[in-house]
Amino acid sequence: MDTPRIPAAVAALIGLLAVLAALGAGHLAAGLLEPNASPYLAVGNAAIDLTPAVVKDFAVRTFGTADKLVLLLGMAVVLAGLGALAGLLSRTRPLPGQVLAVALGVLGGLAVYTRPDVGQLGLLAPAVSLFAGLGVFSWLHGRALAVRAAEPATEARRRFLLGSVAIAAGAGLSGLAGQLLGRRVDVAASQDAVAAVLPRAAKAPAIPPGADFAADGTPSFLTRNADFYRIDTALSVPRLRAEDWQLRVHGMVERELRLSFDDLVKRPLVERTITLTCVSNEVGGPYVSTATFTGVDLRELLLEAGVRPGADQLATTSSDGWTCGTPLSVLLEPDRGALLAIGMNGEPLPAEHGFPVRMVTPGLYGYVGATKWITEAEVTTFAAFSPYWIRRGWGKLGPIKTQSRVDKPAGFARVPAGRVVVAGTAWAQHTGVSTVEVRMDKGPWREATLSSESNVDTWRMWRIEFDLAPGGHNVECRATDRSGYVQTAERAEVLPDGATGWHSIFFTVT
Ligand SMILES: Nc1nc2c(c(=O)[nH]1)N[C@H]1C(S)=C(S)[C@@H](COP(=O)(O)O)O[C@H]1N2
Numbered sequence: 001m002d003t004p005r006i007p008a009a010v011a012a013l014i015g016l017l018a019v020l021a022a023l024g025a026g027h028l029a030a031g032l033l034e035p036n037a038s039p040y041l042a043v044g045n046a047a048i049d050l051t052p053a054v055v056k057d058f059a060v061r062t063f064g065t066a067d068k069l070v071l072l073l074g075m076a077v078v079l080a081g082l083g084a085l086a087g088l089l090s091r092t093r094p095l096p097g098q099v100l101a102v103a104l105g106v107l108g109g110l111a112v113y114t115r116p117d118v119g120q121l122g123l124l125a126p127a128v129s130l131f132a133g134l135g136v137f138s139w140l141h142g143r144a145l146a147v148r149a150a151e152p153a154t155e156a157r158r159r160f161l162l163g164s165v166a167i168a169a170g171a172g173l174s175g176l177a178g179q180l181l182g183r184r185v186d187v188a189a190s191q192d193a194v195a196a197v198l199p200r201a202a203k204a205p206a207i208p209p210g211a212d213f214a215a216d217g218t219p220s221f222l223t224r225n226a227d228f229y230r231i232d233t234a235l236s237v238p239r240l241r242a243e244d245w246q247l248r249v250h251g252m253v254e255r256e257l258r259l260s261f262d263d264l265v266k267r268p269l270v271e272r273t274i275t276l277t278c279v280s281n282e283v284g285g286p287y288v289s290t291a292t293f294t295g296v297d298l299r300e301l302l303l304e305a306g307v308r309p310g311a312d313q314l315a316t317t318s319s320d321g322w323t324c325g326t327p328l329s330v331l332l333e334p335d336r337g338a339l340l341a342i343g344m345n346g347e348p349l350p351a352e353h354g355f356p357v358r359m360v361t362p363g364l365y366g367y368v369g370a371t372k373w374i375t376e377a378e379v380t381t382f383a384a385f386s387p388y389w390i391r392r393g394w395g396k397l398g399p400i401k402t403q404s405r406v407d408k409p410a411g412f413a414r415v416p417a418g419r420v421v422v423a424g425t426a427w428a429q430h431t432g433v434s435t436v437e438v439r440m441d442k443g444p445w446r447e448a449t450l451s452s453e454s455n456v457d458t459w460r461m462w463r464i465e466f467d468l469a470p471g472g473h474n475v476e477c478r479a480t481d482r483s484g485y486v487q488t489a490e491r492a493e494v495l496p497d498g499a500t501g502w503h504s505i506f507f508t509v510t
Pocket residue numbers: 228229230231232233234276277278279318319322352353354365366367370371372373
């Protein structure tokens with residue numbers, strides 16, 4: 001008699017179900033033990049950390065803030081494919097599929113093991129995942145072979161089908177339960193408690209009237225928290241409670257400091273309005289936003305710890321192991337105004353923006369000065385330590401480049417003939433914007449009207465009117481900052497230290 005052979009479609013289905021079961025069980029175990037121990041998320045995070053800068057840059061450019069969703073979906077497709085392949089390789093005997101199941105399980109285990117924020121207990125999650133995948137694969141394989149051997153096959157076929165449905169449903173429910181359990185840390189209650197502290201802060205100067213030209217199409221001067229751009233490597237947003245938070249300030253210091261959240265907010269609280277920008281922002285891009293942050297002066301804290309001679313970098317680490325290095329020469333400038341922030345626009349930090357505590361450094365791109373979920377600060381040297389993005393080829397110092405952007409008309413817009421308002425945004429944090437010039441169809445540069453200035457660490461809006469004849473038009477802008485620097489026309493890519501070039505918009509007057 002021939003060796004029984006499972007039909008190809010059924011074999012692929014077995015592999016697929018085994019993958020589902022492994023992911024669901026692993027996610028559930030992680031939800032019960034440690035949310036970040038989920039093998040699926042850990043593999044995703046490992047993929048992010050191993051991704052070369054150019055690919056990351058491509059992902060941000062192509063998918064924007066949806067890049068994480070795209071990664072998770074991509075992984076799902078790859079895993080489904082591997083599962084189907086494992087099944088197809090195992091049409092007569094289960095061994096090839098079993099080997100692949102163990103290999104995938106070990107990979108998940110490694111990804112979890114190398115996460116900085118997962119303890120030993122968390123390793124149970126990939127272990128559960130591995131055994132669920134292996135168990136389901138072997139069991140379904142046996143049932144499918146039984147269908148081949150049985151005569152008649154009706155009862156065996158029924159068992160296989162029922163088992164498959166039960167496994168699919170169980171895997172889905174486990175994944176969902178894991179997701180819900182993983183969110184059980186009550187960040188909202190902790191945020192409510194922090195909200196009560198924020199009014200103690202010395203108020204920031206009021207935003208002057210006329211700080212934006214929102215009516216003409218620029219962003220509002222302050223960005224609502226929900227609209228503030230978000231960039232980070234965290235696949236699952238760290239969920240920390242203020243009560244559990246601690247910051248260690250150590251390294252080349254006279255006195256090591258250990259601060260609880262209560263210790264932190266006993267210090268003088270101040271408000272500062274700051275425009276944050278991402279180095280990955282392309283010319284004309286959206287990764288720039290402004291908020292009034294509430295927090296503690298970081299320089300004061302460093303002076304209290306006592307920076308020892310020779311140190312030139314403050315290396316900070318987030319709860320999920322991301323690292324950042326900020327030049328101490330910048331942080332120690334008497335008027336720089338870097339913060340350990342706890343509030344944003346009068347509210348506690350949203351979880352995605354670093355609750356309970358983040359850094360904000362005026363004038364530096366986020367990757368060198370704005371650590372979210374900060375838990376550690378080490379005074380060190382650039383020679384001794386290379387942070388996350390520096391190891392991936394980005395510039396060490398990260399000063400924000402003077403930039404401007406046309407917001408209205410939008411690219412390829414159609415606008416009625418006559419008087420056309422052109423409006424936009426410019427920024428030169430910590431230096432200040434002095435003028436913005438605009439030119440239409442390569443004509444002469446004309447000076448735009450600037451919105452009133454809040455402070456030199458924030459953006460400024462501009463507007464200007466043109467009388468335009470019907471047809472296609474092209475408008476460009478360039479800012480000059482208070483140092484006298486005129487924004488260069490020369491195009492530079494965002495990698496390694498920020499894009500340059502003039503933003504140019506094509507539109508049609510009808
Ligand atoms: N923990 C952590 N902090 C981080 C990052 C990160 O990946 N992890 N990304 C940085 C980058 S590149 C930027 S531009 C800012 C963005 O802050 P936002 O998301 O609040 O706008 O956060 C910075 N802080």
